[in-house]
Amino acid sequence: MTVDALRRLGLDASADEKAIRKAYARELKLIDQETQIMEFQALREAYETALGLRKAAAPAPAPPAVDHEAQEAYDWMVAAVAVISSGRRIADETIWVGDLIEQLTEQQPVGLDAGWQLEAAIGRLLAEGWKPGHEALLLAATHYFGWAEEGNWPHPQVADAWFERLYLHHGHATLRAPLLRVVRDLRQTHEPDMGKLRRDHGYFEHLATHFPNLTAVIVDMRMLARWRELAAPLGEARDVSWVPPANEEDESLPWSIFRAVLILLTVLLWIAQYR
Template sequence: MRDTFPFLLRLGLDAGADAKDIRRAYARELKKVDQEADPDGFQELRQAYEVALQWQAHQEFEGQAAVPAGVEEAAGTQQAAAAEPAPPIVAQPAPDDPYQLADQAFTQFQSSAQELVSKNESRHQSRWRETLQASLSHDSLLNLTARTIFEARIAHLLATGWKPGHETLFVAASEVLDWARDSRRIQQFGEAGAMVDRAIDQWKLYESMSAHSMGTVKQLIQTVRNTPNPERLAARDDLILFHQLTDRFYHWFSIIIDREILQKWHQAAQAEIARNGTTGAVPLGEAPVESSSKSGWTWSGWQITFMIILLVKGCAALLTSGSHGPSYPSATGQADPVAYQNAVNQAMREELQAAKTLQIAPEEAPPTEQQLEAVRRQVFYVPEPGKGSGVLKASFAVELDGMGKVINVQRTQSSSDQAYDEAVARTLKHTTVFPPGTQRKFPVSFSYRLPE
């Protein structure tokens, strides 16, 4: 028997390998391949793995179905063949149920997780990483389908609500299972995967903040956890800040904070806003959004063309008005200003109607004031102590793809505070408020009024 099959060499095995050896070798080699950077290498490894399993199953089937060695070699006649019982037909063993295999690994994981909580070690990311990696190394997860089902169980566990240690498990799972780097791995798990994926994006936004801003968010999270009944116990500033932060961190908060506590804080914050509003509650108040014009209007090609048509026709009307234009005499023989203005208004209405008949309309609509306001609400910036007073203003050139996703953000004017500039840029890069068909490129400015 040759021991130099290419698929066995790719896995580092010889002809004596069984199915478990093949799965172990594949798991080992898979860690060495970057699936995104080297798709051809991954495909080669995957093909070698599948061919090796088929080869091994065939070898096992042939070995079980072989004629016993004690059968006489001279049994070549029909009589001898009839006298000798035929070897039993042995069906190829069915593969293990991947759901049962995933259950085995997940049960082990749950047991280890309970042990971490009981030993007060659930706050250490390193311990969660070790627990996850131990589960992934379990023999049952050498089956790739079982491994995928195990990942789905972890995603569902996180999406169903907070339990002790989940705030740390969330970070460890995002890294160990590669969810943070490749969102496709988590998005395949349906609604639970979509929620965890959004939570990862919000966690990344938090991680990219300045140390001072991160400290503010972290302090509020701790306050929320320590105040399960915020009505008449939580400070007004904390309630308003909680209201602002849940707009941009809702899914992440739902994983790292008990949802019953979140609901009580939401109700308390809404009651406080109904009583006293939000003005001046915390030093996070931002000045209204300033876009390229006060109304959020952006000149586009069709609008410029329309204005040129109006100007040309207006000039032509002025040049011909002396001999051909209508006159509106008054009792004194001079032009009547009221009649003249009525004529001008009528001409403008006719021009507008003519433009409508041409069906001149923009293919892409500029962002609305409501969309820009939604972006502004997501900007989280806390000024450093002693920053002083005044207004910070930063301007950016934004570029979208055809589906409204932000693909490029370039700063065109700095606010003189790098932390604020970066906060706005981060928000623009992560926002999803622009629908398909929004103008691909547009300028926008945001302002923040520093507290006195």
């Protein structure tokens, strides 16, 4: 229920989108996503439930006018992203985050209105879809403007993309590693062979289904559509969402050795007793 979702976030029925996003960011800091997996999932479900109701009720805002100073800073940032990522479609775009934060620091408009207009323009740019460097821009802008801490997101899809990325990177390594591999490959221009498609079919469908806002921001959606077209003969993608719970993972090497030694000693004692 929506009331329960709001209560989990420490909010009442009057909470708006900004308050919900801010509360979610606050509650995330209280959870160890690596060990408290169930708590993390419950918090995520509460966030999505509360936010879904507010999105359905709120009208879409009209894009604000951009004054000269904000437009100039925005054009500079677009050019900076293009230059930094030019000709380098790499696996990890996060190496460019520091450079983009420096650019934002240098180009930030002085006026408060112009500053917010710059944030809004960057938000719209990210929501329009991926180009090389956009994952780095998402992280740089979120850090520089304090979007996650303050809940002042310039665009709903940007907020959802950031939270989905947080969820992905704190997920189980068994699933996280192949999903990040798919992200890397969907940024390339070459088409996959059938062997790669067969291996990754379930993973790129999982990425698109469970991380839709993030996928649109950090990978080439045209390549995703092409992968789906090429994978059509494979039929329905297998479900890759299940991962072993922490207490069911493979035994560690020390425990395996200890158990083997214990069994060996038991056998030797038994032999010595009946010789």
